[in-house]
Amino acid sequence: MRKMRRKGLASMAVQTVETTTTPGTSVDLGPASGLSCRECGERFPLGPIFACELCFGPLEVAYDLPVGDPEALREKIEAGPDNIWRYAPLLPVPADVASKPNLNPGWTKLVKADNLARELGVTGGLFIKDDSGNPTHSFKDRVVAQALEAARAFGFTTLSCSSTGNLAGAVGAAAARAGFRSCVFIPHDLEQGKVVMAAVYGGELVGIEGNYDDVNRFCSELIGDPLGEGWGFVNVNLRPYYGEGSKTLAYEICEQLGWVLPDQLVIPIASGSQLTKIDKGLQELIKLGLVEDKPYKIFGAQAEGCSPVSTAFKAGHDVVRPQKPDTIAKSLAIGNPADGPYVLDIARRTGGAVEDVNDEQVVDAIKLLARTEGIFAETAGGVTVGVTKKLVESGQLDPSLTTVVLNTGDGLKTLDAVAETSQATATIKPSLDAFRAAGLA
Amino acid sequence: MRKMRRKGLASMAVQTVETTTTPGTSVDLGPASGLSCRECGERFPLGPIFACELCFGPLEVAYDLPVGDPEALREKIEAGPDNIWRYAPLLPVPADVASKPNLNPGWTKLVKADNLARELGVTGGLFIKDDSGNPTHSFKDRVVAQALEAARAFGFTTLSCSSTGNLAGAVGAAAARAGFRSCVFIPHDLEQGKVVMAAVYGGELVGIEGNYDDVNRFCSELIGDPLGEGWGFVNVNLRPYYGEGSKTLAYEICEQLGWVLPDQLVIPIASGSQLTKIDKGLQELIKLGLVEDKPYKIFGAQAEGCSPVSTAFKAGHDVVRPQKPDTIAKSLAIGNPADGPYVLDIARRTGGAVEDVNDEQVVDAIKLLARTEGIFAETAGGVTVGVTKKLVESGQLDPSLTTVVLNTGDGLKTLDAVAETSQATATIKPSLDAFRAAGLA
Secondary structure, three states: OOHHOHHHHHHHHHHHHHHHHHOOOOOOOOOEEEEEEOOOOEEOOOOOOEEOOOOOOEEEEEEOOOOOOHHHHHHHHHHOOOOHHHHHHHHHOOOOOHHOOOOOOOOOOOOEEEHHHHHHHHOEEEEEEEHHHHHOOOHHHHHHHHHHHHHHHOOOOEEEOOOOOOHHHHHHHHHHHHHHHEEEEEEEOOOOOHHHHHOOOOEEEEOOOOOHHHHHHHHHHHHHHHHHOEEEEEOOHHHHHHHHHHHHHHHHHHOOOOOOOOEEEEEEOOOHHHHHHHHHHHHHHHOOOOOOOOOEEEEEEEEEOHHHHHHHHHOOOOOOOOOOOOOOOOHOOOOOOOHHHHHHHHHHEEEEEEEEHHHHHHHHHHHHHHHHHHOOOOOOHHHHHHHHHHHHOOOOOOOOOOOEOOOOEEEEEEEEEEHOHHHHHHEEEOHHHHHHHHHHO | OOHHHHHHHHHHHHHOOOOHOOOOOOOOOOOOOEEEEEOOEEEEOOOOEEOOOOOOOEEEEEEOOOOOOOHHHHHHHHOOOOHHHHHHHHHHOOOOOHHHOOOOOOOOEEEOHHHHHHHHHHOOEEEEHHHHOOOOOOOHHHHHHHHHHHHHHHOOEEEEEEEOHHHHHHHHHHHHHOOOOEEEEEEOOHHOOOEEEEOOOOOOHHHEOOOHHHHHHHHHHOOHHHHOHHHHHHHOOOOHHHHOOOOHHHHHHHHHHOOOOEEEEEEOOOHHHHHHHHHHOOOHHHHHOOOOOOOOEEEEEOOOEEEEHHHHHHHHHHHHHHOOOOOOOOEEEEEEEHHHHHHHHHHHOOEEEEEEEOOOOHHHHHHHHHHHHHHOEOOOHHHHHHHHHHHHOOOOOOOOOOOEEOOEEEEHHOOHHHHHOOOOOEEEOOOOHHHHHHHHO
């Protein structure tokens, strides 16, 4: 294996392991026993690597999970903190993770959405898993929290990422709390509001003259260069750990339902990683005996303006053809989703589907959710709610079954999407006569 | 008493009681036994009234609290839901409140702020009570949740308020979830972003041609008119119930500290109601035996541009002279704070103080908190953190004691305050040479 290390992507990714840790010995990431290639199954010791040296497939965390006594495990979890660290026994983190400085995201509300259910004609129980309640108001806090603990374990001192929005703030905030330096790369022409949200945490924020692809290319170069030594890129060289954060959504949903699997889940697709990790989390709960095994269906949701996975699903293809994104759902606008094929596989295996909605439907869905449940979602939440509506109408989603819909971010971050259609009902002079005339009493 | 009902403010406020409820009989608000005048002590049955018929003093909720078995009460609370309803036995709400549709705010994080403590030189334990984690990202969700339950008990069908920001969104969202109609009144020239945040929940949003005082005057007229029948104005005719929501901040802080009183609290002052109710909550915990009695100091925080209470405190006055607000801390910009004299009283009785900081210090404090703890606070949070810093420097706040500082809102709502000074560190071409030249590696 050693000989292969000098080649391409994998060698670049491996390089830092040798300088900062002794793989497999000094790294304590709790139940994580190593990394395994999702394509060829090859195993690697824990380290800041993300691609298989043999086949370049994506690596993911492998575990020695605490099987055998589900009742004891359930009790341990329930006695844990009100955040993702209650699931520390199932995550790539040391057992004492809750005592380290971290934003401690998770344990967000699972809202029983009876008003929305009535409007959509869902009778079997409709729930919104509302991740806008996280510290920086998106699900990104979950994945960044995992990457941060991996960065700590590998001796990194700078936390980094490329981002166009939510991730930049999540990394900046997490690094600030944990005492890491942060250096986040963004396209230089990002909207002012997003720049402020990312810059306020005081880390380095570097505008790159180019588009998001240029930013990513630059970051890949930096990881392979001595300049990037000691740098943990949450969504590149720490990606295997980062991704595991999404499993906590599966754990929380089941625990909040009373340790029961939902029948149907509607999950947004950007890279597709969140959806595949939620499936992984559900499978783990079954294996551990924490929930009773039963069929569940996973539905993926995309915006029409960036729908490579739903296009492939509908066409019956196994290959996802890249698209050039053009949608208001910018946090989902990944035209070439890395986990696309895995998403297709999961949707088909579970009997689910992948569907998309257009921008107008996204806006309508944001306002529908706000009007019925008082939850103001980011555009990604408009995508999942809009797709849920469409799936009920088409009969693909069974309204008599328990359904969980994810809202992964906060409407305050994408105010523009609803600005035009969310205005005052009336403007009047301050008099009862004027109010009477407006017909609002 | 009956004869006095036709006079002024009190008669106006009382009017709706007689049409919608039979006072004292049909209203179930749990341990709430009535209303009492804070000035003369006169008692009234529970109803949508807010001013004493005898002396026009403010009314507040009186209780039959569950004294006698603190251990059992503590266990009951700890077994309750992860929101304010865990304290239902101490609030003016029915025992089954958690089963009703409500945004279920509260149980927000109490963050141990070790990095900030280091910067400020606080050694005795510094905590941020971070209410940006509430459903609409401000503490207003707590008070609106109480007002909503009172509105339900009194048979109201419309939830209303006058607002210039946080409250409008909190009322719109809560009403949406609970199936109430909402009608919120705002000055017609409010910033676009705030209009959108209030309008997205789909209730009526009425712009009033005039300033905030005109809006308030109009609302008072509406309450006294048949047009306003069935309307619950959360901060007017439901104010006594509304205010009680702030007690939950005191309960949560003590429970999260392990059922221990903090030594020092720094609380923002707008109307002053929040500070007085937190003191009320702490006193209740002592009376109930849920915490051990010990001295605590309460510090009030204002912005220099609206500092009527700190001005009076420093001058040794008992009377608060109104000011015309001019500060970026708009959520605290009440020039004539109703509870000002009570705040002075509490600060002096507990050995605390009232202090203020200027707008520049507010911005610096927002960024200090973000940089050290990854918490992005609204301007009101900049006021409390800035005042804490000032109080440590002046020696009024003892750095060797446990100190809790409130952040009552989210930075996403007041982005403008930090926009100018939160920008990219550098803008570079996408090359390692350019990165090296920028000196950021």
